[in-house]
Amino acid sequence: MTKKKPDLSIVLPCFNESNNITITIKKIKKIIEKSHYFIEIIVIDGCSTDNTPEELKTIFKYLPKDHFKLILNKKRGGYGNDIMQALSQANGNVLAWTHADLQTDPQDVIEAYELYLKLSSCEETKLFIKGKRKNRRLIETCFSFGMQVVSLLALNIYLSDINAQPKLFSRSYYNKHLKRGYPMDFSLDLFSLYQAKTNGYSIKTVPVYFKKRIHGEAKGGGGGWKMRIKLIKRTFNYIFQLKKNLNLSPPQPPNPIIPTSQR
Numbered sequence: 001m002t003k004k005k006p007d008l009s010i011v012l013p014c015f016n017e018s019n020n021i022t023i024t025i026k027k028i029k030k031i032i033e034k035s036h037y038f039i040e041i042i043v044i045d046g047c048s049t050d051n052t053p054e055e056l057k058t059i060f061k062y063l064p065k066d067h068f069k070l071i072l073n074k075k076r077g078g079y080g081n082d083i084m085q086a087l088s089q090a091n092g093n094v095l096a097w098t099h100a101d102l103q104t105d106p107q108d109v110i111e112a113y114e115l116y117l118k119l120s121s122c123e124e125t126k127l128f129i130k131g132k133r134k135n136r137r138l139i140e141t142c143f144s145f146g147m148q149v150v151s152l153l154a155l156n157i158y159l160s161d162i163n164a165q166p167k168l169f170s171r172s173y174y175n176k177h178l179k180r181g182y183p184m185d186f187s188l189d190l191f192s193l194y195q196a197k198t199n200g201y202s203i204k205t206v207p208v209y210f211k212k213r214i215h216g217e218a219k220g221g222g223g224g225w226k227m228r229i230k231l232i233k234r235t236f237n238y239i240f241q242l243k244k245n246l247n248l249s250p251p252q253p254p255n256p257i258i259p260t261s262q263r
Helices: 021-034 052-060 079-087 107-121 138-155 171-178 188-198 225-244
Strands: 008-014 039-045 068-072 094-097 127-134 167-170 202-209
Touching: 008 021, 008 079, 008 107, 021 039, 021 052, 039 052, 039 079, 052 068, 079 094, 079 171, 079 188, 094 107, 094 171, 107 127, 107 167, 107 202, 127 188, 138 188, 138 225, 167 171, 167 188, 171 188, 188 202, 188 225
Parallel strands: 008 039, 008 094, 039 068, 127 202
Antiparallel strands: 094 167, 127 167
């Protein structure tokens, strides 16, 4: 008997989330138990230096194997590398990734999936669904707007709220547009939107209410000033890298490991 494929595979990349990850997974487990969709959760640890791997090993002993998959990396590869590694092992017809730190509700991914199903039934097949963050601080909104302006000027395309989660798309989009040339760091969010926009996908949004972290500091743009500035510099550099490649053949995938300082 052929095993049924999941309706939806959700990737949760985590790095040094020992105080958050158990809470996150317990919340996701409750969502799955109430859902009538067959959902696969793939948690990938990006070589955490805290107790995250041990926390994950413990909680995964008690999780249903047909719904939960764990990947523990032994080498630091970067946010983008972790997500793409997990997606390569996903079995779902629709794929997604989101935060593992409860700054956004895991239920947001289900709402994104339901919007995807609704629009797909209207014969709109080339879809990319993403979050649109609400109730953010003014300074954070300004940073996001700055990225939008730079991407518009450099690439001549409008990309809204680039780093908002979740990101959700079809397996066809993943196979055709995401598997080659992707960046290994946080620029994966930009790359995924750029690929969707330039290949004629309709980008739709679901509202996401950004919350304060319960424990620890955000690893991306929601962290302290030093981390936020590093993310902005990397994003701007990647935008101009894409600009250079506009009239060239598609870029080749970069080396699989990036410097630790860029994680």
